[in-house]
Ligand SMILES: NC(=O)C1=CN([C@@H]2O[C@H](COP(=O)(O)OP(=O)(O)OC[C@H]3O[C@@H](n4cnc5c(N)ncnc54)[C@H](O)[C@@H]3O)[C@@H](O)[C@H]2O)C=CC1
């Protein structure tokens with residue numbers, strides 16, 4: 001059985017275990033739906049149970065000794081092949097991603113290209129140093145560090161970056177000699193199957209990389225608690241992330257969590273307001289605001305507040321909402337009914353708590369869009385730091401304008417959150433930029449650039465409640481996916 005029957009509109013999406021596509025043991029399926037067209041089923045994904053998970057863990061365990069014995073260059077060569085395949089399938093992957101979770105086709109193809117670039121980056125890591133020689137106090141001894149893989153790594157990934165996130169977790173796990181059991185979000189199961197197909201066609205040995213689809217509470221929690229899984233990496237909500245971390249900690253497994261954000265952009269009095277407006281829109285509303293790095297709080301200094309608000313509103317009102325497959329669309333639907341309901345709940349809460357909705361926050365009026373989970377981009381004015389829309393992650397196209405008297409107050413407001421993922425400042429003043437860099441509590445600090453958009457070769461992760469204080473991507477990945485061995489050797 002193949003994973004995705006591309007010529008049909010509805011794909012049958014099986015698990016991928018021990019190098020083969022497998023129907024779930026219990027025969028159950030969950031639909032992956034098109035959020036732009038209520039009722040359109042993109043794929044019927046395996047609704048696996050713990051029997052399927054056990055089989056995948058056994059396959060990953062059986063494959064790991066042979067896999068770790070390969071050289072990094074040999075493992076990297078397979079990742080290079082997977083990168084070429086993913087790149088060559090960009091159209092199909094991009095289109096499937098847009099149909100499953102709604103982001104525009106341009107963003108979806110861009111993300112697929114990013115996935116290929118991440119695979120290539122980690123393919124190259126197979127040839128790079130993995131340790132240091134440390135002078136010993138014993139003249140006859142050679143002392144050095146090397147790194148060992150952890151074993152079987154469980155990967156739990158969300159739907160908002162269905163290619164980039166799992167790839168930036170699986171590629172380093174694999175190149176450093178681990179085997180993988182991956183549970184993608186079921187909302188993007190068809191996209192996940194296309195990634196697995198690249199690994200399969202690249203010739204990865206059976207069992208090295210496995211995919212088990214299913215309900216998060218069953219398979220995700222099953223991965224976190226499974227005694228055969230040595231480390232767990234998770235991206236998603238704070239609520240689930242904490243459960244995953246606790247389950248892994250309880251059995252002594254290594255874990256890494258990347259969770260939410262409530263990311264601020266500060267617009268200083270001397271900022272180029274046009275650039276700041278563009279960054280606010282791009283950072284806050286691209287991918288329909290469904291990025292952990294999305295701009296959510298827009299903190300503007302009093303003396304430019306009114307002119308910034310006017311420029312922002314004019315541009316936000318002109319954004320075109322529609323099906324992500326339509327080349328004219330700037331903003332697609334929310335990814336699912338659940339996400340749509342969450343966003344509408346926050347918009348209503350904002351109004352109830354006294355913020356002023358200046359634009360958007362409604363279903364678009366075009367009849368052609370009545371079948372999708374669309375929300376017009378919303379801008380709230382008169383937002384105070386205590387309001388729910390200023391405190392909780394919304395994950396939707398909602399911007400909250402907050403006024404600050406001066407830079408000191410703006411930075412204090414920016415830090416007034418349980419999260420600490422990304423923060424941005426628009427200014428021309430070096431002093432303000434330096435104070436912001438030093439004082440802001442965020443893992444990603446951006447000056448004259450939007451809050452979203454991470455570079456694959458740089459460490460990525462948050463402070464405070466946004467992460468387990470670890471970093472992903474770039475050279476930082478080696479810290480999670482390997483264990484350091486200090487070797488002391490004498491003749
Ligand atoms: N940091 C980020 O990039 C993301 C943040 N979110 C936030 O989470 C909110 C809810 O989105 P969801 O898709 O429901 O996120 P979620 O945290 O439920 O899902 C993320 C992943 O965890 C899995 N999962 C769900 N329950 C689990 C459990 N009990 N144990 C282990 N794994 C489990 C899911 O199947 C998915 O693969 C969003 O509104 C947004 O605020 C969602 C997706 C990504």
Ligand SMILES: O=C(O)CCC(=O)C(=O)O
Pocket residue numbers: 160161165235290291292293451452453454
């Ligand atoms: O901003 C980005 O490029 C990455 C965002 C991200 O990691 C996320 O939303 O989960």
